[in-house]
Amino acid sequence: MKPVSTIALSGMQAARVQLDVASNNIANAQTLGFRRQTVTQQAQPEGGVSTTVSLVNTPGPDFTGDVVNQLGAGYAFVANLKTVETDQKMTGTLLDITA
Numbered sequence: 001m002k003p004v005s006t007i008a009l010s011g012m013q014a015a016r017v018q019l020d021v022a023s024n025n026i027a028n029a030q031t032l033g034f035r036r037q038t039v040t041q042q043a044q045p046e047g048g049v050s051t052t053v054s055l056v057n058t059p060g061p062d063f064t065g066d067v068v069n070q071l072g073a074g075y076a077f078v079a080n081l082k083t084v085e086t087d088q089k090m091t092g093t094l095l096d097i098t099a
Contacts, residue, residue: 002046005087006047006048007048007083008084009084010048011077011079011080011083012077012080015074015076016073017051018051018069019073021038022066022069022073023070025062025066026067026070029061029063035055035056036056036059037053037054038053039053040054
């Protein structure tokens with residue numbers, strides 16, 4: 001099992017990839033021949049998450065889906081950041097108790 005902060009950091013990374021892909025999709029939606037990308041996230045048995053970016057088979061924009069993905073990625077990033085902050089506070093408290 002990985003430490004809590006490592007798991008949360010992988011979640012932050014996955015959220016950043018999701019945000020990057022959604023932003024890229026929106027920015028290039030009107031580009032001739034552009035194909036959207038999608039992100040697949042997979043929980044890892046030892047903890048954390050991995051991401052895979054792939055091209056969507058059908059051309060065309062999905063502004064609603066991409067905006068929702070951006071919002072979800074932002075919330076996921078903040079939630080994982082709070083986990084890292086809480087882990088650091090708890091570690092500091094534990095060190096204070098044992099010192």
